[in-house]
Amino acid sequence: MEAFQTHRGIIATLDRANVDTDQIIPKQFLKSIKRTGFGESLFFDWRYGDDGKPNPNFEVNDPKFAGASILVTRNNFGCGSSREHAVWAVAQYGFRAIIAPWQDRPGGRVPGFADIFRNNCVKNGVLTIELTEAEVDTLFDQIQRFKGVEATVDLEEQRVILHVDEEIAFHFEVDPVVKDHLIRGLDDIALTLEQADAIAAFEATHDTQMAAAIT
Amino acid sequence: MAGKTLFEKIWDRHLVKTMADGTALLYIDRHLVHEVTSPQAFEGLRLTGRPVRRPDLSFATMDHNVPTTSQDRMTIRDPISAAQVEALRSNCKEFGITLYDLQSDHQGIVHIIGPEMGITLPGLTIVCGDSHTSTHGAFGTLAFGIGTSEVEHVLATQTLRQSRPKTFRVTFSGRLPKGVTSKDMILKLIGQIGTAGGTGYVIEYGGDAVRQLSMEARMTICNMSIEGGARAGMIAPDDTTYEYIASGDRPFAPRGEAFDRAVANWRTLPSDDDAEFDRELTIAADQIAPQVTWGTNPGMVIDVTGRVPKPHTVPGHSVRDVEQALAYMDLTPGTPMTDIKLDTVFIGSCTNARIEDLRKVAQMIKGRKKADHVRVIVVPGSQQVRQQAEAEGLDRIFTEAGGEWRYAGCSMCLGMNPDQLKPGERCASTSNRNFEGRQGKGGRTHLVSPEMAAAALLEGHFVDIRQWTP
Ligand code: SF4
Numbered sequence: 139m140e141a142f143q144t145h146r147g148i149i150a151t152l153d154r155a156n157v158d159t160d161q162i163i164p165k166q167f168l169k170s171i172k173r174t175g176f177g178e179s180l181f182f183d184w185r186y187g188d189d190g191k192p193n194p195n196f197e198v199n200d201p202k203f204a205g206a207s208i209l210v211t212r213n214n215f216g217c218g219s220s221r222e223h224a225v226w227a228v229a230q231y232g233f234r235a236i237i238a239p240w241q242d243r244p245g246g247r248v249p250g251f252a253d254i255f256r257n258n259c260v261k262n263g264v265l266t267i268e269l270t271e272a273e274v275d276t277l278f279d280q281i282q283r284f285k286g287v288e289a290t291v292d293l294e295e296q297r298v299i300l301h302v303d304e305e306i307a308f309h310f311e312v313d314p315v316v317k318d319h320l321i322r323g324l325d326d327i328a329l330t331l332e333q334a335d336a337i338a339a340f341e342a343t344h345d346t347q348m349a350a351a352i353t
Numbered sequence: 354m355a356g357k358t359l360f361e362k363i364w365d366r367h368l369v370k371t372m373a374d375g376t377a378l379l380y381i382d383r384h385l386v387h388e389v390t391s392p393q394a395f396e397g398l399r400l401t402g403r404p405v406r407r408p409d410l411s412f413a414t415m416d417h418n419v420p421t422t423s424q425d426r427m428t429i430r431d432p433i434s435a436a437q438v439e440a441l442r443s444n445c446k447e448f449g450i451t452l453y454d455l456q457s458d459h460q461g462i463v464h465i466i467g468p469e470m471g472i473t474l475p476g477l478t479i480v481c482g483d484s485h486t487s488t489h490g491a492f493g494t495l496a497f498g499i500g501t502s503e504v505e506h507v508l509a510t511q512t513l514r515q516s517r518p519k520t521f522r523v524t525f526s527g528r529l530p531k532g533v534t535s536k537d538m539i540l541k542l543i544g545q546i547g548t549a550g551g552t553g554y555v556i557e558y559g560g561d562a563v564r565q566l567s568m569e570a571r572m573t574i575c576n577m578s579i580e581g582g583a584r585a586g587m588i589a590p591d592d593t594t595y596e597y598i599a600s601g602d603r604p605f606a607p608r609g610e611a612f613d614r615a616v617a618n619w620r621t622l623p624s625d626d627d628a629e630f631d632r633e634l635t636i637a638a639d640q641i642a643p644q645v646t647w648g649t650n651p652g653m654v655i656d657v658t659g660r661v662p663k664p665h666t667v668p669g670h671s672v673r674d675v676e677q678a679l680a681y682m683d684l685t686p687g688t689p690m691t692d693i694k695l696d697t698v699f700i701g702s703c704t705n706a707r708i709e710d711l712r713k714v715a716q717m718i719k720g721r722k723k724a725d726h727v728r729v730i731v732v733p734g735s736q737q738v739r740q741q742a743e744a745e746g747l748d749r750i751f752t753e754a755g756g757e758w759r760y761a762g763c764s765m766c767l768g769m770n771p772d773q774l775k776p777g778e779r780c781a782s783t784s785n786r787n788f789e790g791r792q793g794k795g796g797r798t799h800l801v802s803p804e805m806a807a808a809a810l811l812e813g814h815f816v817d818i819r820q821w822t823p
Binding site for chain 2: 155222246258
């Protein structure tokens with residue numbers, strides 16, 4: 139997995155909430171048995187018209203976002219299906235980081251990203267960043283006002299810096315486990331296989347029919 | 354010290370080790386595999402030369418791509434779908450995994466065949482590269498969907514690294530009114546908490562209204578937990594659960610003395626009376642009306658007696674989101690939901706294509722005809738369900754009403770096979786997602802219960818089934 143330390147690139151906007159993985163990569167592209175080639179199909183139904191040409195009204199197609207590698211969007215991005223193809227499409231399009239707001243709601247904090255999607259991102263070296271709604275609004279405003287705005291994501295320092303006239307920086311929180319994984323580009327399976335003895339010992343006493351210790 | 358929740362008990366029983374970084378290494382008892390999310394995982398194993406650690410704990414079938422008409426079923430015409438199905442065959446063979454192939458009596462939607470065959474049992478951990486794995490939680494099982502990288506991780510290690518989710522108890526108090534189903538309960542909940550409201554939580558459903566539900570109905574609730582953002586939904590096992598497991602032909606369920614021992618063990622699973630949850634919510638089941646979605650996510654839902662909402666009146670959604678949804682759905686605010694005319698009715702999916710769902714539909718439409726302009730497709734969740742339905746003569750009720758009776762698969766729930774909506778077509782669907790294009794590009798989906806779908810197919814529009822006689 140590609141390690142993530144700092145990344146600087148053009149930041150694009152997608153002003154929609156609850157973008158589900160069916161939109162990120164529609165079903166017809168899930169038939170592939172390969173792990174590559176999904177970038178072209180990212181946001182397919184929004185991105186292309188019926189004639190197969192890029193849809194000029196789709197925000198991410200705006201020429202000022204050409205070559206973008208950071209995306210800022212609204213909350214609950216990546217909800218729905220568990221398809222990792224969605225993250226492959228995001229990554230292969232060239233996005234290294236996605237920013238979405240968390241929200242305060244009765245009952246607690248609603249995250250910017252859906253669970254499985256966020257998990258899949260970690261496995262593919264894509265950083266998901268949650269900011270407050272006000273901070274995300276600022277990003278949208280600034281990006282709208284200028285052309286080809288760039289941002290730097292510094293994972294070590296947990297900062298997003300927007301390179302406009304006067305630089306604007308935001309701090310973000312990140313799960314230390316996720317941070318460590320991304321920075322070091324760790325291979326999860328290799329790490330777990332180091333625990334083979336512990337797994338074997340557990341198996342020796344675990345009844346997978348009763349889901350309980352063997353008595 | 355407070356007691357433990359059902360979730361905590363299962364979690365603790367499967368904890369291999371707490372890693373230095375604080376994550377749990379969790380043992381997985383069952384891994385369900387289907388053709389769409391597994392090929393890249395098997396490819397990963399091949400590239401690294403890693404074997405499958407416990408092929409005996411993995412079970413595979415094909416469901417997403419499978420054509421559901423008899424003439425197409427065995428020879429899939431779409432070459433890319435065919436290649437994916439073929440890849441599953443050769444991967445299962447190479448790695449020694451049991452596969453319920455197209456000609457098997459047990460082929461079907463992965464979340465339907467697990468419970469049906471006794472693969473799903475209380476207290477287990479079950480994962481699958483599919484978000485609706487939450488379905489299996491109806492048995493008091495910790496079951497959740499994973500991505501393809503995690504599929505590979507489970508194949509190679511039979512474990513997953515997980516951080517511990519929070520717990521959320523949803524209590525449905527009182528009795529469900531007549532004509533209201535478990536589908537309406539879960540849609541009501543999602544309407545209330547929103548599609549992200551359960552993110553980070555495992556939901557345990559309880560209360561009198563849940564206790565009174567059959568296993569099939571409980572599976573419908575747990576199935577759609579993911580639509581509320583929760584990774585998993587669970588219902589504590591009880592006599593209803595044990596009776597379901599003891600009944601029928603379930604080759605993997607314990608029998609005889611082993612069953613008795615298992616039940617004694619399962620009885621220790623329910624949450625202790627003094628267990629504490631991170632969050633609690635109570636919903637009065639007796640106040641729930643039949644639900645219909647009007648928008649493009651399952652949280653955009655309303656009572657059947659309601660009207661298409663005005664953009665600024667929908668809590669939890671921005672005006673823009675609602676406007677976009679209404680434009681896509683081609684709906685005008687103020688329109689009574691019962692005025693919405695339908696082109697297609699789809700009865701199927703892992704949410705509502707079990708035998709009980711088909712019986713209910715059949716009972717309501719028996720001897721009647723569908724509305725002329727409506728296309729009706731009935732897709733059983735598994736070949737077992739299909740055979741059972743045919744043994745009971747349900748298939749004839751569907752075809753005599755003018756519907757199409759199909760073979761098992763995901764079908765029009767997501768249209769990876771030839772069953773799709775055409776652009777602009779409007780569908781009442783018993784499935785779980787009304788996302789843009791989900792059932793076919795430009796297709797418009799309204800999620801409902803099987804009973805609501807049955808009445809809609811006769812009338813050609815939605816009706817309040819509580820006040821309705823055919
Ligand atoms: S029926 Fe639909 S939701 Fe269920 S597994 Fe198949 S595609 Fe997914």
